[in-house]
Amino acid sequence: xxxxxxxxxIITRQDTPESAPYEEEFEVPYRPNMNVISALMEIRRNPVNxxxxxxxxxxxxxxxxxxxxGACSMVINGKPRQACSALVDKLExxxxxxxxxxxxxxxxxxxxxxxxxDSLKKVKAWIPIDGTYDLGPGPRxxxxxxxxxxxxxxxxxxxxxxEACPNVNSKSNFMGPAVFNQVRLFNAHPTGSxxxxxxxxxxxxxxxxxxxxxxxxxxxSCPKGIPITTSIAAVNRDATLQSFRNFFGSDRD
Amino acid sequence: MAGSREFFNRRLHSLLGVVPIGLFxxxxxxxxxxxxxxxxxxxxxxxxxxxxxxxxxxxxxxIFLPLLYHAIYGLYIAFTGTANTGxxxxxxxxxxxxxxxxxxLTLIFVAWHVWETRIAMIFGTPLNYQMxxxxxxxxxxxxxxVVGIISAIFHFSNGLWSFMVSWGITISPRSxxxxxxxxxxIFVLLSIVGLQAIFAFI
Numbered sequence: 092x093x094x095x096x097x098x099x100x101i102i103t104r105q106d107t108p109e110s111a112p113y114e115e116e117f118e119v120p121y122r123p124n125m126n127v128i129s130a131l132m133e134i135r136r137n138p139v140n141x142x143x144x145x146x147x148x149x150x151x152x153x154x155x156x157x158x159x160x161g162a163c164s165m166v167i168n169g170k171p172r173q174a175c176s177a178l179v180d181k182l183e184x185x186x187x188x189x190x191x192x193x194x195x196x197x198x199x200x201x202x203x204x205x206x207x208x209d210s211l212k213k214v215k216a217w218i219p220i221d222g223t224y225d226l227g228p229g230p231r232x233x234x235x236x237x238x239x240x241x242x243x244x245x246x247x248x249x250x251x252x253x254e255a256c257p258n259v260n261s262k263s264n265f266m267g268p269a270v271f272n273q274v275r276l277f278n279a280h281p282t283g284s285x286x287x288x289x290x291x292x293x294x295x296x297x298x299x300x301x302x303x304x305x306x307x308x309x310x311x312s313c314p315k316g317i318p319i320t321t322s323i324a325a326v327n328r329d330a331t332l333q334s335f336r337n338f339f340g341s342d343r344d
Numbered sequence: 345m346a347g348s349r350e351f352f353n354r355r356l357h358s359l360l361g362v363v364p365i366g367l368f369x370x371x372x373x374x375x376x377x378x379x380x381x382x383x384x385x386x387x388x389x390x391x392x393x394x395x396x397x398x399x400x401x402x403x404x405x406x407i408f409l410p411l412l413y414h415a416i417y418g419l420y421i422a423f424t425g426t427a428n429t430g431x432x433x434x435x436x437x438x439x440x441x442x443x444x445x446x447x448x449l450t451l452i453f454v455a456w457h458v459w460e461t462r463i464a465m466i467f468g469t470p471l472n473y474q475m476x477x478x479x480x481x482x483x484x485x486x487x488x489x490v491v492g493i494i495s496a497i498f499h500f501s502n503g504l505w506s507f508m509v510s511w512g513i514t515i516s517p518r519s520x521x522x523x524x525x526x527x528x529x530i531f532v533l534l535s536i537v538g539l540q541a542i543f544a545f546i
Contacts, residue, residue, distance in 0.1 A: 169431055255432050257440065263424040292348075301354035304425055305506045306440035308432045321515060328512020334351070 096121040099185035116141045127174035151200035161249025171254040191254040210266040214294045216273040218283040230281035243276040245315040252309035265302025268309035275322040288344045291333040357417045360410040376541035383473035446495040453492025476545045493538040501531035
């Protein structure tokens with residue numbers, strides 16, 4: 092009875108991909124250890140805004156609820172991050188939620204991150220091992236290398252680095268920071284490195300690695316603490332050498 | 345491999361900023377600094393530069409064309425970015441923004457500076473200590489030159505940092521931190537050289 096504590100939310104909403112965004116305020120009853128997702132669920136249970144009007148429940152995406160899938164990325168109090176790991180107790184109120192506008196907004200907080208997956212296809216961010224017969228085991232990977240490559244593999248394509256990047260916008264076709272990391276990851280793999288030149292050449296095309304302007308917001312914003320700027324410089328070095336090989340010729344690959 | 349022009353253009357932009365434009369900046373600052381030894385000393389240094397063989401070819405190939413390319417492509421780079429230091433106030437993001445602001449300021453300054461000195465020389469005004477003393481008789485021009493020279497030196501120094509990242513020389517976070525310190529020391533030292541030269545004319 093005494094516990095009437097509430098949490099205030101100001102949410103940027105948008106009804107269709109084309110319509111104008113607007114803000115709506117909500118107040119939800121406080122529970123200990125709430126995260127932003129649980130608050131959004133509370134609003135969905137009782138979709139009434141703070142003026143007492145009945146409104147459409149908020150649309151957002153979620154999946155793993157433990158910051159490994161990247162689906163619930165949104166801008167929370169000005170910072171792009173995952174809603175599942177955003178604890179209400181640690182946020183200043185009113186809590187402002189907005190979609191990551193770098194991506195096309197589908198509805199409310201739901202965005203379309205397809206461009207990131209398209210980029211991964213462009214740079215062939217996979218290891219081709221399919222064939223018509225068993226190729227046997229691949230080459231061994233040194234343990235030290237496996238350890239740093241594991242850090243790179245934590246990327247969940249959440250889009251936070253693209254949201255933070257000043258060069259990912261409608262004026263340029265830059266694929267974004269995450270791609271550097273994936274190119275480096277697959278080029279570091281002993282089997283993946285057999286297609287290293289292919290990946291680098293694809294990433295050296297327009298919209299690729301040259302779009303980076305070294306603002307390094309990506310590494311500061313990455314929720315998984317991936318050394319993205321190290322990957323950027325490492326891929327830059329490989330691209331420098333690859334461009335020499337392309338021009339002067341090389342028997343390396 | 346159809347569309348990899350961007351890669352070549354951007355790498356060329358990065359390279360030209362250091363060689364020859366950066367090297368030219370160092371030579372130019374050194375010549376200017378001779379003004380601290382008086383009119384005689386400055387004129388001797390300026391005359392030596394003017395006496396270089398194939399001067400027009402050197403100026404066009406090593407200075408004018410690279411500068412023009414770096415400026416035009418640089419404007420394109422600057423205006424395809426978006427300033428977001430309000431939301432992401434990290435140190436490197438500020439340096440990113442400053443690099444673009446100082447680039448534009450330097451372009452404005454250099455355009456005016458070339459008009460006032462090198463182009464004026466074509467039209468018959470002798471390029472010597474007297475010319476600079478006349479320019480600096482206006483307090484506005486002193487302020488304009490101070491801003492212009494500081495911008496150019498910052499753009500060069502911080503540009504060295506991003507050059508080393510863009511070509512993949514400094515990969516580790518530690519090497520990038522140390523190169524930040526080194527390039528900022530270069531910025532301070534060259535700024536002293538540049539400002540001493542300006543105030544030698546006043």
